[in-house]
Amino acid sequence: MRYQVVVLDEEIGSGFTIDEISLQGHPAGDHSAEFSTVKIYMGLCASDQLGSTFDDNYIDGTRMLVYEASTATFAAETDQWSAIALDDQYIYDPSQGNLIVEITWEFSIDHKSFYVRSWDTGTIRAVASTQAGAPSQPTGSLSSALPRLMLTGTAQGSLETLTFGAVKSAPWE
């Protein structure tokens, strides 16, 4: 599997230091699935839509490996979140572009599928390749469906507002 999505800067809303990403379980399919050689990359995209060539969707030099595991199990009951804690934080700056999240794995260990909630964005926001050797496949099929994602970490905008607001409101003694 080589799977790439783009999240728009206005959907994130501010600078964001990402520690964890989560996908939301759906009633369909299995509620757990295990895969080998799982990797997650993040980077920047200059466009609001993706093309079929994975590497061309990145702004040059921005693709970063943020998670790697020899095996990983993704599991969640219906509407619960399956969280993936990144090995390395990703510092997203919305002024530099949209956010690409790319997930790759080599093969399914238990031959199960973990279904997640998705939505139709109305534009081409995802690319997928399921062919043999998929993590190194250069191109994939286009889709407007995006998994529902949760990014967890530190939002720069709200953090600054709260921090400076708290300092300003404190009487100096």
Added chain:
Amino acid sequence: MKLLLLAALTLLGTHAAADAVIIGPGDGPASSYPFCGS
């Protein structure tokens, strides 16, 4: 003053661990991507 500083740092620490943004509505259809192994 120390109490105020402690309160601000506590609030900051709590807030920093809680930030989350959800992308997309919550009642969408099923997708087997990116974890379709069967």
